[in-house]
Each structure stands twice: as structure tokens, then as C-alpha cells.
Amino acid sequence: MAEKYVGQRVKRTEDPRLIQGLGHYVDDIKLADMLHVAFLRSMYAHARITSIDTSEALHAPGVVAVYTGQDVSSKIGQVPCGAALPDLKVPDHRVLATDKVYFVGHPIAAVVATDRYAARDAIDLIIVDYEELPAVIDVEGAASNSTVIHEHFGDNIAYKLTAGEGDIEAALASADHVVKQRLVHQRLAPIAMEPRGVLARYLPGEKELTLWSSTQIPHLMRTQVAIMLGIPENKLRVIAPEVGGGFGSKLNVYAEEALLGWIAMQLARPVKWIETRRENIQATIHGRGQVGYIEIGCKNDGTITGLRYNVFADMGAYHQLLTPAIPTLTGLMLSGCYKIPAIQMNTTAVFTNKMATDAYRGAGRPEATHVIERAMDMVAAKLKMDPVEVRRRNFPTPEEFPFKTATGLFYDSGNYVGALDKALEMADYSKLRKDQAAARKDGKIIGVGVSTYVEICAIGPSAATPAGGWESATVRVEPTGKVTVLTGASPHGQGQETSFAQIAADALGVDLNDIAVVHGDTAIVQYGIGTFGSRATAVGGTALVLALEELTKKATRFAAHLLEAEPESLQFEDGKFSTDGKSVSIQEVALAAHLARNIPADMDPGLSATRFFEPKNFTFPFGTHIVVSEIDRDTGDVKLTKYVAVDDCGKVINPMLVEGQIHGGIVQSIGQALYEELVYDDQGQLVTGTLMDYAVPKAAMIPWLELDRTETPSPVNPLGVKGVGEAGTIGATPAIVNSIVDALSPFGITHLDMPLRPELLWKIVNNAG
Amino acid sequence: MKKAISVTVNGVVHHQDVEPRLLLVHLLRDVLNLTGTHIGCETSICGACTVIIDGQAVKSCTILAVQADGASVTTIEGLGTEANLHPVQEGFWEHHGLQCGYCTPGMIMAGAQLLDRISSPTADQIRHGLEGNLCRCTGYQNIVEAIQYAASKAK
Ligand code: FES
Ligand code: FES
Numbered sequence: 001m002a003e004k005y006v007g008q009r010v011k012r013t014e015d016p017r018l019i020q021g022l023g024h025y026v027d028d029i030k031l032a033d034m035l036h037v038a039f040l041r042s043m044y045a046h047a048r049i050t051s052i053d054t055s056e057a058l059h060a061p062g063v064v065a066v067y068t069g070q071d072v073s074s075k076i077g078q079v080p081c082g083a084a085l086p087d088l089k090v091p092d093h094r095v096l097a098t099d100k101v102y103f104v105g106h107p108i109a110a111v112v113a114t115d116r117y118a119a120r121d122a123i124d125l126i127i128v129d130y131e132e133l134p135a136v137i138d139v140e141g142a143a144s145n146s147t148v149i150h151e152h153f154g155d156n157i158a159y160k161l162t163a164g165e166g167d168i169e170a171a172l173a174s175a176d177h178v179v180k181q182r183l184v185h186q187r188l189a190p191i192a193m194e195p196r197g198v199l200a201r202y203l204p205g206e207k208e209l210t211l212w213s214s215t216q217i218p219h220l221m222r223t224q225v226a227i228m229l230g231i232p233e234n235k236l237r238v239i240a241p242e243v244g245g246g247f248g249s250k251l252n253v254y255a256e257e258a259l260l261g262w263i264a265m266q267l268a269r270p271v272k273w274i275e276t277r278r279e280n281i282q283a284t285i286h287g288r289g290q291v292g293y294i295e296i297g298c299k300n301d302g303t304i305t306g307l308r309y310n311v312f313a314d315m316g317a318y319h320q321l322l323t324p325a326i327p328t329l330t331g332l333m334l335s336g337c338y339k340i341p342a343i344q345m346n347t348t349a350v351f352t353n354k355m356a357t358d359a360y361r362g363a364g365r366p367e368a369t370h371v372i373e374r375a376m377d378m379v380a381a382k383l384k385m386d387p388v389e390v391r392r393r394n395f396p397t398p399e400e401f402p403f404k405t406a407t408g409l410f411y412d413s414g415n416y417v418g419a420l421d422k423a424l425e426m427a428d429y430s431k432l433r434k435d436q437a438a439a440r441k442d443g444k445i446i447g448v449g450v451s452t453y454v455e456i457c458a459i460g461p462s463a464a465t466p467a468g469g470w471e472s473a474t475v476r477v478e479p480t481g482k483v484t485v486l487t488g489a490s491p492h493g494q495g496q497e498t499s500f501a502q503i504a505a506d507a508l509g510v511d512l513n514d515i516a517v518v519h520g521d522t523a524i525v526q527y528g529i530g531t532f533g534s535r536a537t538a539v540g541g542t543a544l545v546l547a548l549e550e551l552t553k554k555a556t557r558f559a560a561h562l563l564e565a566e567p568e569s570l571q572f573e574d575g576k577f578s579t580d581g582k583s584v585s586i587q588e589v590a591l592a593a594h595l596a597r598n599i600p601a602d603m604d605p606g607l608s609a610t611r612f613f614e615p616k617n618f619t620f621p622f623g624t625h626i627v628v629s630e631i632d633r634d635t636g637d638v639k640l641t642k643y644v645a646v647d648d649c650g651k652v653i654n655p656m657l658v659e660g661q662i663h664g665g666i667v668q669s670i671g672q673a674l675y676e677e678l679v680y681d682d683q684g685q686l687v688t689g690t691l692m693d694y695a696v697p698k699a700a701m702i703p704w705l706e707l708d709r710t711e712t713p714s715p716v717n718p719l720g721v722k723g724v725g726e727a728g729t730i731g732a733t734p735a736i737v738n739s740i741v742d743a744l745s746p747f748g749i750t751h752l753d754m755p756l757r758p759e760l761l762w763k764i765v766n767n768a769g
Numbered sequence: 770m771k772k773a774i775s776v777t778v779n780g781v782v783h784h785q786d787v788e789p790r791l792l793l794v795h796l797l798r799d800v801l802n803l804t805g806t807h808i809g810c811e812t813s814i815c816g817a818c819t820v821i822i823d824g825q826a827v828k829s830c831t832i833l834a835v836q837a838d839g840a841s842v843t844t845i846e847g848l849g850t851e852a853n854l855h856p857v858q859e860g861f862w863e864h865h866g867l868q869c870g871y872c873t874p875g876m877i878m879a880g881a882q883l884l885d886r887i888s889s890p891t892a893d894q895i896r897h898g899l900e901g902n903l904c905r906c907t908g909y910q911n912i913v914e915a916i917q918y919a920a921s922k923a924k
Contacts, residue, residue, distance in 0.1 A: 016851055019870075021803075662908075704892075768862045
């Protein structure tokens with residue numbers, strides 16, 4: 001197969017509609033007779049509901065129906081949790097609160113009205129009497145808090161888990177030094193720019209329910225919502241239309257999705273709910289939320305002997321789809337890109353009166369990378385070594401792959417030194433250090449930070465995932481020769497309509513514009529798992545490669561029949577099968593295969609193939625990020641004056657898309673490192689409940705990002721790709737924090753917890769305590 | 770109590786009776802069916818709803834439809850056509866200035882208006898000029914390049 005498109009900076013085929021505002025996100029779809037839903041949500045973090053009076057709301061203009069927990073709890077099943085862990089406590093999770101509310105934003109009642117304004121007006125007319133209860137907010141104190149959120153559990157512990165291999169006690173005892181540090185991974189809001197939204201339509205005659213939802217997992221959602229509603233899965237169609245970003249926040253099954261479906265069935269009218277941003281920050285999953293204690297042992301020469309991480313992980317009030325599983329991903333990646341003979345993670349996962357945490361971009365791996373990359377810097381500081389040198393001493397060499405970690409993983413391939421050296425050269429590291437020394441003499445506060453990360457992608461082997469880790473693809477050459485690709489992946493910004501078309505165009509020798517990549521509709525696309533965990537290209541793209549191979553084989557046999565030749569004698573190039581001066585195009589083959597007047601007796605008509613790919617392992621992309629930061633003495637403001645990133649995500653289908661993923665990931669990391677934090681006060685009020693006070697980075701806060709790549713193919717899939725969707729959010733955060741801690745080391749600082757806001761830094765440099 | 774207004778949108782005059790509290794963005798999206806203008810917040814922060822009103826970039830979630838009475842509004846649907854894209858639209862396509870596309874119409878409108886004010890902006894001027902627009906996907910770098918492309922193209 002000649003590579004005309006793969007590896008090229010092909011402009012996206014999804015863009016023309018989007019740059020003209022002609023895409024269709026959920027809220028852009030309108031159905032005749034459609035009603036609008038608004039939710040009344042709890043204003044308390046923890047309270048008993050003593051009464052709900054909806055009578056006034058019911059009589060408000062335009063209101064068609066009002067539903068409370070009483071009305072729906074026995075009709076709709078639990079909001080599902082797909083994670084399985086030993087002794088995991090799974091709270092009863094109803095779509096609307098019944099007797100108690102557990103977090104600010106907990107849905108209590110749904111109003112259905114003829115327009116959005118009427119629905120929202122009527123929300124204010126519902127009278128709820130609450131008996132407020134003390135809120136459990138502090139993560140470390142939750143386990144021993146006398147207030148128990150789910151009373152029948154007896155305490156607030158969701159589970160406890162010890163993971164890792166090697167004799168950690170001996171490893172730490174054998175160290176020349178053990179560095180200890182408490183470290184906080186603050187709660188974050190994913191903030192996809194399109195909030196969630198659902199449109200539901202029920203056809204009573206056909207008994208068919210259709211849900212348009214802003215989701216990353218249409219098929220998994222269909223299965224779960226069918227179970228929740230007790231309807232046959234084959235009578236539920238889920239469509240993920242244009243989806244305006246996800247970052248894990250739409251890798252979930254939410255109460256509102258099932259409830260809208262149920263309401264549409266009750267009323268036999270289409271109903272739509274579009275989340276407000278305030279609701280989005282309150283009641284769409286949060287990310288991170290860990291407080292941990294690191295102990296890392298090292299020899300005088302910098303060799304790491306062992307790592308222990310005791311962590312309190314904040315589940316929030318309930319489990320969403322993967323909530324309890326997220327800390328286990330942290331545990332898997334604690335080894336970073338280093339040879340560490342013994343690792344232990346002790347997790348205490350606790351319930352608190354907050355929204356559930358779950359998979360926000362990186363999902364547990366940014367926490368792991370932050371732990372190990374901060375720890376490596378602390379070791380370097382302790383030994384007065386250059387942080388680069390400490391890292392180098394502990395890397396496995398490229399020959400040591402597949403590399404086994406003490407967390408039980410086999411890293412597929414890697415060249416950590418290669419990426420590091422390239423980044424050092426790009427940043428001119430030794431000059432940076434000299435400049436830093438000189439600038440310090442001039443009174444400037446400048447730091448250089450490095451992180452060498454590895455992450456886990458292409459999720460993943462089915463045995464290691466809750467709901468299947470494979471992906472599917474169908475390729476059809478239609479009678480007119482146009483090619484349709486159906487993928488079970490569900491892209492929402494990643495650009496697979498383009499990159500998958502690149503793969504198919506090269507394999508079939510057809511024009512890129514003759515290919516349509518269809519996704520996100522369960523009535524059209526065969527079952528698939530979805531887009532998350534940087535898996536779409538590595539797993540879904542591989543399924544596509546397999547389907548293309550099978551389709552080409554079939555086409556070759558049809559072509560041989562048409563040309564009256566042996567299949568083995570045929571050449572297939574540029575979309576033409578040829579032998580002995582005779583040729584037939586794939587388009588002609590497709591037509592003949594559909595007309596079926598002259599096809600081999602043992603072949604079915606039509607030209608299509610469906611394949612599934614089950615990966616044998618995860619993939620492990622890696623890289624080095626180097627950051628220079630400067631702190632303004634008068635304001636405490638941080639300026640990132642240099643940002644160099646060398647990432648290795650294996651083979652690349654479209655470098656432009658890869659760079660875009662890395663840019664976006666790094667900027668979310670900058671958000672975490674410097675600005676973003678979900679703050680709940682002692683009563684459990686969400687203080688940062690709008691974009692006014694939850695600080696998503698803006699263009700002017702971001703430095704120029706200098707990117708480059710190294711390319712170490714993955715042996716796990718035939719494309720050699722690893723995945724890149726989350727690399728930026730994983731590699732960048734510790735590099736930024738390391739640079740600022742480095743800048744402040746003359747002030748005696750050895751560690752700081754994020755976000756590193758100006759106020760904190762100003763106090764340090766001005767000794768204001 | 771509805772109020773009669775007349776607004777020119779993308780060159781077409783619309784006479785509508787609207788509730789006084791109806792936001793302009795809802796007039797555009799729900800009444801006129803111009804759904805390219807998006808809503809990403811309710812606090813005038815995200816800029817997804819940016820349109821051009823009488824030459825000014827305005828967040829259409831922060832003004833009422835009645836305030837636009839007599840005004841001329843350009844939305845993303847009125848900026849260019851597939852065959853004849855506005856240079857900023859073209860720049861976004863060329864330089865991969867969008868991923869999920871949700872912030873994109875607002876970004877493009879803000880970018881187009883920025884170029885009306887400053888024909889050859891520096892990267893810094895572009896970044897500051899987009900202060901009212903959030904993008905969670907792209908990290909902004911390609912958006913800056915897209916607008917620079919448009920600036921050079923327009924010369
Ligand atoms: S929707 Fe108008 S600024 Fe966010
Ligand atoms: S492209 Fe997704 S928010 Fe900007």
C-alpha cells in the first residue's frame with residue numbers, strides 16, 4: 001500500500017461544516033412538539049429532604065409535568081458504576097434524590113415545559129424543606145468523620161486497596177536517604193466547552209426510544225440506559241451528534257440521560273435538556289482529588305530503591321461509571337519511566353459530600369506522573385544532583401523493553417534517553433542553567449523544570465477493562481465506488497473522520513474525499529466501545545486496518561474472477577487490480593460485487609468487511625517536557641518563558657492532529673498547575689461554581705509551545721501507533737511545578753501544591769507567611 | 770408582553786415579536802434557527818456566542834433581543850460560504866485551529882473583528898484580543914497562527 005495520506009498533515013474533513021457553524025450539536029437539533037426540561041438541584045451539600053411541594057410549579061405557565069424522586073425512583077434503575085474492586089461499597093444511586101441530598105447540584109426534581117424559560121421559571125416555584133446535616137468535605141478526615149454519608153455503610157470508606165510488588169520495607173531500609181512529602185492533586189472540572197445535553201424522542205407505536213446525547217460512549221450508554229429503563233436494547237438508539245469536547249466528562253452514563261428517556265416515554269413527546277455551565281461545574285464529573293504521602297528511597301548515586309504512596313482518594317458522594325477505578329490507574333503508573341524495584345500504593349478511597357470524581361483527561365495517570373516526577377526532583381534536591389541526571393540514572397535502556405515494572409505492567413517500547421536528549425538540545429539546557437544562575441544574581445526569580453513521563457494508552461486489553469477493551473470497524477465500498485467506514489470509536493474533536501479516511505484512502509487507493517467516516521450512531525454503527533483513554537487510533541484504527549485488509553482480500557478475489565486470472569497474480573496499486581496488461585478498478589469491482597451477475601460461486605455479493613481488534617497490551621507513549629518560569633516579585637505572577645515538549649507517541653497518522661492534541665493537553669496542564677481548582681467550603685458549598693471563578697486558561701496566559709517528536713513504534717498494533725490524547729495533561733503539570741519549585745529553591749522551598757496562584761507565590765517571595 | 774423588533778441578521782431583515790427578556794443568542798438560535806452561534810456559559814466569559822453587531826464583537830448571551838432592535842447582526846453563518854470562506858475561516862482550517870469546533874464560531878467572529886481593528890496583529894495582540902474567548906481543546910497556539918494566516922492573506 002502506497003502511503004499518500006498517512007503521515008501527512010492532511011487538513012481535516014470535519015472542518016468545513018464546523019468553521020461555518022453548520023455542525024449539529026445536541027442543542028442544535030430540534031424536533032416538532034419538543035418540550036424542555038430543567039432541573040431543581042440541591043443547594044445543600046448534605047441534607048435530609050423533609051418535604052417537596054411541586055403544586056405551584058405544576059400550575060405555572062407552560063409547565064407540562066414535574067417529577068421528583070418519589071415519582072421515578074422505583075421506575076428507573078441505578079446510575080451504573082462499572083468498576084469492580086474487592087469489597088467496594090457501591091451506594092444506591094438514583095436518578096433523582098429521594099430522602100437525602102448528597103452534594104450541591106444533586107438533582108431533586110425535573111420540570112418539563114414548553115420552552116426553556118418556562119421550565120427554569122417553574123424550578124423556582126418548587127418548595128423543598130431541608131434538614132441540613134454536617135457535610136463531609138475534608139478528604140483526609142472523611143474516613144474517621146462521625147458524619148456518615150451513606151449511613152448503612154457505617155463509615156465513609158468506599159474501599160481500601162494495597163497494590164504493587166517488591167519488598168517495600170526492605171527497599172526503603174536499604175536506601176541512603178528516604179524523602180517524604182505530602183502532596184495534593186486538587187479537584188478539577190473538565191469544562192468541555194459544550195456542556196452536556198440530551199434530546200429524547202419516543203415513538204409509542206414502534207416502541208422506539210432515541211437519545212441524542214453529548215457522549216463519548218454511545219454504545220456503552222445504550223446498553224446501560226436500556227438496563228436502567230428496562231427496555232430492550234434493540235429498541236434504544238443512541239446518537240452522539242457533534243460533541244463539543246469531552247476530556248472524559250462524557251465518558252459516563254448520567255442520571256439525566258436515563259431520565260430524559262423515561263420522560264419522553266411518559267409524555268410521548270420529544271424532550272430536551274441542555275446543561276447550564278453552573279450545572280456542568282456542579283454535577284458533571286470532576287477529576288483528580290487525591291491527597292497522598294510519598295516516601296521514596298534513593299542511594300547516594302541517585303538510584304531509586306523504592307517508592308511508597310499512601311493516598312486518600314476522593315470519590316465524591318456516589319460512584320459514576322469509573323469513579324473507584326481511577327486511583328488504580330495511578331497505582332499502575334507510579335513507576336514512571338524508571339527502574340524501581342519495589343513500589344507500594346495504599347489507597348483509602350472515601351465518600352465526601354461533593355460531585356463524583358471520574359476520568360478527567362489523564363484519569364489517574366497525571367496523579368502518578370506528578371507523584372513520581374515531583375519525587376525525582378526532591379531526590380535530586382536532596383542529593384544536590386541535577387534533576388536530569390537523577391532521571392537518566394534510573395531509565396531502562398531501549399534494549400530492556402518490554403520493560404516490567406513493579407506495578408505489574410509491561411511497557412511495550414521506549415527510548416526515554418532519546419526523547420530527553422532531544423528536548424535538552426532544543427531547550428539548550430546547559431545554557432538555561434547558566435542563564436538562570438546569572439539571572440539569579442540580578443535578583444530575578446527563575447526556575448527550570450523537567451519532567452520525563454510515560455503514560456498508558458490504547459485502553460486496552462479487555463481483561464483489564466470493565467466493559468471490553470476492543471474496538472470495531474466496518475468498511476464498505478458502495479455500488480458507486482464511494483467508501484463508507486463505520487467505527488465504534490466516537491470522536492469528539494480528535495479528528496478521526498480525517499485520520500481514519502487517510503488510512504482507508506491509502507489502503508484502497510481511493511481519493512480521501514470519496515471516504516465517509518461514520519461514527520456515534522448505534523443504529524448505523526456496529527457495537528463499539530468509544531473514544532477515551534487515548535484508544536481511538538491505536539485500537540479503533542487497528543480494527544480499521546484489519547477490516548481494510550480483509551476487504552482488499554475479497555476485492556482481489558472478485559477482481560481475479562473478473563479478469564479471469566489467479567488472485568495471487570494480481571497487483572493492487574492506486575486502486576487498480578492488474579495483471580498481464582488487464583486491469584479493473586476497485587470501484588468497478590464494487591459495482592460488479594453488488595450486481596453479482598458474475599462473481600465466484602463461493603462468495604457473497606457486496607463488498608464489505610467488519611473486523612474487531614483486541615489489543616494484547618496497552619501502549620506506553622512517553623516524552624520530556626522542559627519549562628522555564630519566571631516569577632514577578634511584585635505580583636507573584638508566573639510567566640512561562642519557555643516551553644519545550646518532545647513527545648513520542650509511536651507512529652503518526654497525521655502530525656497536525658498529534659500536535660493539536662499535545663497543545664490542548666499542555667494547556668489543560670497549565671490550568672491545573674497555575675489556575676484551576678474546584679473549591680468547596682466547610683459547608684460543602686461550591687465556591688468556584690461558574691467560569692468567573694473557575695479559571696480556565698485564556699490565550700494570553702499561554703506561552704509559545706515548541707514541540708518535536710521522537711518515533712518509537714509500538715509493537716502492540718500493526719500501525720505502530722501509541723496514542724496521544726492525554727500525553728500533554730500527563731507530562732506537563734510536573735514540569736511546570738518543578739520549574740516553579742526550582743525558581744523558589746533559594747527561598748527554601750522544596751515543594752508546593754497546585755494551583756500555584758500568584759497570591760501563594762507572592763507570599764513566599766515577600767516573606768509574608 | 771411581547772415587543773415588536775426588527776433586526777437585520779446576515780443581511781436579512783427579521784420582524785419578530787419577542788419577550789422582553791429573550792436573549793439575543795436565543796433569538797438567533799431558537800427563533801431564527803441560526804445554531805452556529807453557541808452557548809458555553811451563562812456568565813459572559815466563554816465567548817462561544819460572539820457575533821458582530823454593527824461592527825462590534827458582542828457576546829450575544831449578554832444582550833437582549835430587544836436591545837438589538839434596529840441593529841445589523843452578522844453571525845458565523847453570514848461570514849463566508851464554503852466556496853468563499855472568510856480568511857479567518859480559511860486560517861482555522863489551514864492551521865488546525867479547531868478540534869471539537871464548539872468555541873470555533875465565536876473565535877472566528879472575534880478573530881475577524883480583531884483584524885478589522887488591527888490589520889497585522891502580533892501574536893501577543895491576538896492572544897489579548899481573544900481574551901473573551903475560551904477554547905478547551907486547541908491550547909490556542911493554532912488559533913493564533915490561523916489569525917496570522919488570515920492577516921497575511923487579507924493583504
Ligand atoms: S455563552 Fe456567551 S459568553 Fe459564554
Ligand atoms: S475547539 Fe473545542 S473548545 Fe475550542
